[in-house]
Amino acid sequence: MTYLLPSIRLWLITFAVCVIGYATIVLGFAQAVTPYRANGSIIAIDGQAVGSELVAQNFTSERYFWPRPSAVDYDGMGAGGSNLSPTSTDLADRAAGTVSRYGAGDDSPLPADLVAASGGGLDPHISLAGALYQADRVAAARGLAAEQVRQLVRGTAHAPGGMFAPAPIVNVLNLNLALDRLAP
Amino acid sequence: MMEAIFAIMLVVGGAALLSWPLGQYMAGLFSGRFARADSLFTRAVGGAPDQGWKQYAIALLAFNALMFVFVFALLTTQHALPLNPDGQSAASLDLVFNTAASFTTNTNLQHYSGESTWSYLAQLGGLMWLQFVSAATGIAALAALARGIGGQASMGNFFLDLQRATFGVLLPLAIVVACVLALSGVPMTLAGAAQVTTLEGAAQTIARGPAAAFVAIKQLGTNGGGFFGPNSTHPLENPDFWSNGFSMIALILIPMACVWMFGRIIGRMKHAGVIFGVMLAFLLLKIGGAVAFEAAPTQAFASLPVMQDVGNLEGKELRLGAATGPLWAVLTTSTSNGSVGAMHDSLNPLTGLMPMVGMWLNATFGGVGVGMINMFLYIVVAVFIAGMMVGRTPEYLGHRIEGNEMRLAVLALFSHAFLILGGTALFAATAWGQGALNNVGAHGFSEILYEFSSAGANNGSGFEGLGDATLPWNIATGLVMLIARFLPIIAPLAIVGSLMAKTRSAESAGTLSVEGGTFGTVLVITILIFGALTFFPAAALGPIAEHVTLMG
Numbered sequence: 001m002t003y004l005l006p007s008i009r010l011w012l013i014t015f016a017v018c019v020i021g022y023a024t025i026v027l028g029f030a031q032a033v034t035p036y037r038a039n040g041s042i043i044a045i046d047g048q049a050v051g052s053e054l055v056a057q058n059f060t061s062e063r064y065f066w067p068r069p070s071a072v073d074y075d076g077m078g079a080g081g082s083n084l085s086p087t088s089t090d091l092a093d094r095a096a097g098t099v100s101r102y103g104a105g106d107d108s109p110l111p112a113d114l115v116a117a118s119g120g121g122l123d124p125h126i127s128l129a130g131a132l133y134q135a136d137r138v139a140a141a142r143g144l145a146a147e148q149v150r151q152l153v154r155g156t157a158h159a160p161g162g163m164f165a166p167a168p169i170v171n172v173l174n175l176n177l178a179l180d181r182l183a184p
Numbered sequence: 185m186m187e188a189i190f191a192i193m194l195v196v197g198g199a200a201l202l203s204w205p206l207g208q209y210m211a212g213l214f215s216g217r218f219a220r221a222d223s224l225f226t227r228a229v230g231g232a233p234d235q236g237w238k239q240y241a242i243a244l245l246a247f248n249a250l251m252f253v254f255v256f257a258l259l260t261t262q263h264a265l266p267l268n269p270d271g272q273s274a275a276s277l278d279l280v281f282n283t284a285a286s287f288t289t290n291t292n293l294q295h296y297s298g299e300s301t302w303s304y305l306a307q308l309g310g311l312m313w314l315q316f317v318s319a320a321t322g323i324a325a326l327a328a329l330a331r332g333i334g335g336q337a338s339m340g341n342f343f344l345d346l347q348r349a350t351f352g353v354l355l356p357l358a359i360v361v362a363c364v365l366a367l368s369g370v371p372m373t374l375a376g377a378a379q380v381t382t383l384e385g386a387a388q389t390i391a392r393g394p395a396a397a398f399v400a401i402k403q404l405g406t407n408g409g410g411f412f413g414p415n416s417t418h419p420l421e422n423p424d425f426w427s428n429g430f431s432m433i434a435l436i437l438i439p440m441a442c443v444w445m446f447g448r449i450i451g452r453m454k455h456a457g458v459i460f461g462v463m464l465a466f467l468l469l470k471i472g473g474a475v476a477f478e479a480a481p482t483q484a485f486a487s488l489p490v491m492q493d494v495g496n497l498e499g500k501e502l503r504l505g506a507a508t509g510p511l512w513a514v515l516t517t518s519t520s521n522g523s524v525g526a527m528h529d530s531l532n533p534l535t536g537l538m539p540m541v542g543m544w545l546n547a548t549f550g551g552v553g554v555g556m557i558n559m560f561l562y563i564v565v566a567v568f569i570a571g572m573m574v575g576r577t578p579e580y581l582g583h584r585i586e587g588n589e590m591r592l593a594v595l596a597l598f599s600h601a602f603l604i605l606g607g608t609a610l611f612a613a614t615a616w617g618q619g620a621l622n623n624v625g626a627h628g629f630s631e632i633l634y635e636f637s638s639a640g641a642n643n644g645s646g647f648e649g650l651g652d653a654t655l656p657w658n659i660a661t662g663l664v665m666l667i668a669r670f671l672p673i674i675a676p677l678a679i680v681g682s683l684m685a686k687t688r689s690a691e692s693a694g695t696l697s698v699e700g701g702t703f704g705t706v707l708v709i710t711i712l713i714f715g716a717l718t719f720f721p722a723a724a725l726g727p728i729a730e731h732v733t734l735m736g
Binding site: 003004005006007008009010011013014015017018019022023025026027029030031033034037038039040041042048049050051052054055056057058059060061064068074076077078079080081082083084085086087088089091092095096099104105106108109110111112113115116117118119120121122123124125126127129160161163164165166167169173176177180 | 187190191194228229230231242243246247250251254297299300308309312313316317320343346347350351354355358359362363366367368369370371372373374375377378379380381382383384386388389390391392394396397400412413414417418419420421423424425426429481482483484485487488489490491492493494496497498499500501502503504505506509524525526527529530531532533622623624627647648649730734735
C-alpha cells in the first residue's frame with residue numbers, strides 16, 4: 001500500500017497533464033495557427049482533395065513527372081521502405097526494372113534518386129536533375145516546348161536546407177499541378 | 185562533404201551548447217530549488233518521505249508495473265474505446281505484450297505500423313503517456329544515484345522525482361518541440377485518414393492524426409517510437425530539413441544534459457567534463473565512420489546506367505539532406521532513442537555497423553538518465569581495474585569499490601552482452617529467425633543481431649525488413665527488453681546503496697584522479713574491452729562479412 005497508492009495517484013496526475021492537457025494544448029495551437037498543415041497539408045482543387053503536398057502519389061502517365069520508386073506502392077496507410085541491403089540482388093533487379101521504364105542507357109544515365117526507393121515510400125520530392133531528366137518526355141506528351149517545361153522545373157526547385165543541404169529538389173505534386181495549369 | 189560537416193556541427197554543437205544550461209537547471213530542480221513546485225508534487229502523491237535504495241527501487245518498480253498493466257489493458261480494448269476514427273481492430277495478445285513492454289522500458293521497438301494498428305486513444309493515452317513517464321523514470325533513477333554517490337544521506341523520493349522529471353523537464357520541452365513540429369507540417373488532428381483522388385484519378389488514403397504531440401516526446405525522451413510506421417522518414421512525421429535538424433537536437437539534448445546534471449549534483453564538474461568528453465569522442469568517431477561509409481554509392485546499381493554522385497540513396501529522403509541518414513542513425517543509437525531518419529536495413533554494411541556499436545556500448549550519452557547510469561557501471565569497473573593495476577584499494581569519489589560492488593556492476597554489464605548474443609544465437613540457429621529474414625546471407629544475420637541489440641539496449645530501431653511481428657519474436661524481445669531495462673537500473677542503485685553504508689574516505693594523492701586524461705583513457709579502454717570487444721565476433725559474421733564479400 002505504501003507504494004500502490006502513490007503509484008495510482010501518480011498515474012492519474014501524469015495522465016491528466018501529459019495526455020489530456022498536453023495534447024489539447026498542441027492540438028489547439030496547431031489547429032488555430034496552421035490548420036492546413038495540422039490536417040495533413042491536403043491540397044484541394046475546386047473543393048476536391050487531390051493529395052497531400054507532403055506525401056508522394058503515383059504518376060504513370062507520360063504527361064506527368066514521376067516520383068521516386070516506392071516499396072509500398074505509395075500506400076498512405078502503410079508507408080515503408082524496401083529494407084533491402086545495398087548489396088542485394090533483389091534490389092539490383094528492381095533497379096533494372098526502373099531503368100528500363102525510363103529507357104535509360106549508358107549515354108543517358110538516370111539520377112540515383114529516381115532509382116532508389118525512399119525510406120517511407122512517400123518521398124514527395126525528386127532531385128532537380130531527376131526532374132530535368134524527365135522534362136523532354138513530359139514536353140513531348142503535352143506538345144510543349146522542352147525549354148518551357150525546363151523553365152517550370154527550375155522555377156519549382158529549391159534547396160531544402162540552405163547551405164546545410166544545397167542540392168536542389170522539386171516537389172512532384174506541386175510541379176505536376178503547375179504543369180496542368182500551364183497546359184491543361 | 186562540407187555541407188555534411190556543417191550539418192553535423194549544427195546538430196551536435198547546438199545540442200552540446202544547449203545541454204549546459206539545461207543540465208544546470210535540472211540539477212537545481214532535483215536539489216529542491218523549486219520549493220513550491222515540490223510541495224505541490226508532494227501533496228499530489230500524499231507525502232514524499234526519504235527513501236533508501238531498496239525503497240526507491242521498489243517504488244520505481246511498482247509504478248512501472250502499473251504503467252505496464254494499464255497500457256496492456258488499454259491496448260487490448262482499443263477497438264471498443266473512443267477516438268478510433270479509422271476503425272482499428274483488436275491486436276494480438278503477443279503484440280500487445282511486446283508493445284506494452286517496449287514502451288514501458290523506454291525502448292519503443294515496434295512490431296507494427298502505427299497508422300494501421302492503433303487507435304488515436306491507444307497512441308496518445310497509452311504509448312505517448314509511457315513516452316513521458318518511462319523517460320522520467322530514467323531521469324529519476326539518475327538523480328537518486330547521483331545523490332547517493334555524491335554523499336547525501338538520502339536517495340530522495342521516487343514519486344517526487346518522477347514528477348520533477350515529467351513536469352519540470354519533459355513537458356515544457358515537449359510543448360515547445362511539438363509546436364515547432366506542427367508549424368513545419370507534422371499533422372495534429374483528431375480527424376481520421378484523408379481520402380483524396382490523385383491527379384491521375386486514383387484513390388489514395390493518407391493516414392494522419394495527432395502526430396506532432398507524439399513525435400515531440402518521442403524525440404526528447406529517447407523513446408523513438410514513431411507515430412507512423414517508417415518513423416521520421418515519413419514526410420508527415422518529418423516534413424523538411426529544419427524539422428529534421430530540430431528533431432535531432434531534441435534527440436540528443438537531454439542525454440547530454442544528464443551528464444552535467446550528474447556532475448552538479450555530485451559537485452564534481454571537472455569529472456563530468458571528462459565523462460562528457462569520452463562520450464563525445466565515441467559519438468564523433470561513429471558519426472565520422474557512418475558518414476564516410478555511407479558516401480559509397482549503392483552497390484546494387486553499380487552495373488546499371490545510374491548516376492551515383494550522392495552516396496547510397498536507398499531508404500533515404502531527399503528533403504533531409506545528404507548526411508542525415510548516417511548522422512541520425514548514429515545519434516539515435518548512441519542514445520537509446522531508436523527513431524530513424526533513414527532505413528537502417530538499407531545502409532551500407534559498415535554504416536550499419538555504427539548503430540550496432542552504439543547499442544552495444546549504450547553509454548555514449550545513452551538513454552535519458554540511464555545512459556549516465558550505464559556509464560557509471562563502466563566507471564566502477566574502470567576504477568577497479570586501475571586500482572588493481574597500481575596495487576591500491578580502488579576508490580571512486582572516496583567510496584571503496586570492493587567485491588560486492590564489482591559483482592553487481594559486472595552482472596549488469598554482462599547481462600547486456602548475454603541477452604543480445606544469446607538471443608541472436610538462438611534465433612539465428614532456428615526457424616524463428618531464419619524464416620523472418622528479408623535479406624540473405626550475412627545481411628540476414630545482421631537483421632537478427634540488430635533486433636536483439638536493439639531490444640537489449642532498449643533502443644527500438646531495427647533492420648525493419650525482419651518479419652518480427654510473430655509470436656516468438658514478440659515474446660523473446662519483450663522479455664529481453666524488460667530484463668535489460670530494470671536490471672541495469674536496480675543494480676547500480678544497489679551498488680550505491682552498498683557504498684553509502686560504508687565510511688567514505690577523503691581522496692588523497694594516492695587516489696586515481698577522476699578529473700584528468702589518465703582517467704579518461706582508462707575509461708575509454710574499459711568501454712572498448714567490455715563493450716566493443718565482446719561483440720566483435722558477431723560483427724565479423726554480419727556487417728564485416730557482408731562488406732568484405734560483396735562491396736567493391
